[in-house]
Amino acid sequence: MSASSRDSDINLIQQSSRPITAMIIMATGLMMLVLLTGLSVATGSSAISLSTVWQAIIHFNPDLQQHQVIRELRIPRALAGVLVGACLAVAGALMQGLTRNPLADSGLLGLNAGAGFAIAVCFAFFPSVGSAGLMFFSFAGAAVAVGIVYGIGSLTRGGITPIRLTLAGAAVSALFVALSTGIAVYFNLGLELSFWYAGGLGGTKWTQLDMVFPWAVIALAGALMLSRSVTLLSLGEEVASGLGLRTGWVKAATLVVVMVLAGGSVSIAGMIAFVGLMVPHLARYMVGVDYRWIIPCSAILGGLLVEIADIAGQWLDPTYGTPLGAVIALLGVPFFIVFIRRSGRGLI
Template sequence: MSQQTAAGTGPLGRLDEVKLRSRPWAATLILVGGLVALALGIAVSVSFGAADIQLPVVWNAIFHFNPDITDHQIIRELRLPRVLGGVMIGASFAVAGAVMQGMTRNPLADSGLMGINSGAGFALALCFAFMPNLPFMSLILYSFVGAGAGAAIVYGVGSLAKGGLTPARLVLAGAALSALLSALSEGVALYYKIGQDLAFWYAGGIAGTKWFQLKIMFPWVFAAVLGAIALSRSITMLSLGDDVAKGLGQRTGLVKLAGALIVLVLAGSSVSVVGAVGFIGLIIPHLTRYLVGVDYRWIIPCSAVLGSLLVVLADLAARTIIPQHETPLGAVLALIGVPFFLYLARKERREL
């Protein structure tokens, strides 16, 4: 063991390699700079819209709210919950993607590609069809169930193939299940005439976010992100391989179960608000690893900040691409995400 460690091939040697490949100074810059950029992005996003509002008015609406002023009402009731919803959703999908990629060692892992988002969306379609008056809290719980079922089916189908579960099989199983569940959701929408109710979730967007949704969603997201940060050291070890993690004393099964629950909470709650928005959990963790290294103690918090910033800026772009008409947030993110996914898929194929 000591010879392996000295050579850098044993568990402790691999852990030392992680420390060498980490860049805490870059992570600190990203956290500080990202939070400043996020604050500026929120301010610009709140002030921009069909009725342009000056930043001093935004400041007064937040800290000196006057219900008799129309601009204050617009900011407080429409724009602020929309932007804060984007912050939470961006952080949720980005952290979920980082946790999935670290645990599975699959660079293509993302809640949108693994059947989790489509599973949650199908559960929402069934809720709208058979239980149309459900409170939002119940919708979130059913989203969790749908997300868990989608993930279980994808992993089960991917594991049945000869040779076991591989990154390529996982992505193919996820893509197939996502297509099936999307088709079933559309069939339910047509048969029960709830297409208009589901259209928002198909396109993906945060325009209709309300304060009561944020109040229900925030404790779940906050607890799950804190849980991911608490689990980050174990996820770093898992990213080195199960054998290395076990050699360092990790209970890999328990860590994977906790990580899976965190991903389901983050993805399920986000889909219940924003709908079928993908690629955040694919793009942001890769960008973060490139900037800060391979230590998930830095990757997870930096992913949360960068994911929030991406959604806020993408939502702002969705309102400016076509003036007077709003482009779906999911379409804007897909313009970035699809080329990035194809690049990663081609890179993985060359490395096989």
């Protein structure tokens, strides 16, 4: 590719970027996250006033049952929603930039299915492990899935391409889902695994957040550091290589970051679809195609989406809570259909 063509692509990215809009979205989104987190804490099987929530935060009284519920159950759940939403959205944004596939998310490489399979193995053979062990198994499953998909994509002549990653990811996902189902049937784990398949934040504990939070923060910081390189990769590997980018190292680092983000999310909330698909497109529509802005905006918008969906699920069924994955799917499926129709008309 000629130098003039490369310069034209880079100029197009710079011209389409809207940093002021991105900063407004981030500032507004952070304020909305604070408000929604408070609303999430106040919402549940029994309504709690926002004033009581505030008192439980600044003047915690262990003798009051509502304060105990707020501190030990509802605050971890609300914070987990923000964390899981941010991780899934950023993982999807990275995958879309890496593979140049507009329908990519962390499930594309079998990450969610691999993590789910590892959790099934954990329940079947190591039922006594705690939150730390569950997170380790989730990470390990995601890593195995990445390794298999990456290895399959590298076997053919010409190396890894977006279409090969997509096909390999679909095959590996189907394999891990089938294995997980087989384990669930053989060991009678349908009830235990149903939560992980449906997706949800109910029962989230501080110990889970303590284990996942540091890894998630490191991975999100890594995503920001990789954002410029992912922007160049989204233009095509030939363009990125022509600009001096070490594409092999960038791909490997991006896959590791996505693995940590997806594995940590699954260990807390199970397999939740569509967040990594929808949110990056929304962020890209608002701030342009520069991933230096897409990634932080996706993190905030993803947290907002999951928090809103979790609140809606608790309103629909205050006693047990509608599964989070089902609520998000109600939004994700229409989005997917509209996206496909627009793509077919050449609008995207």
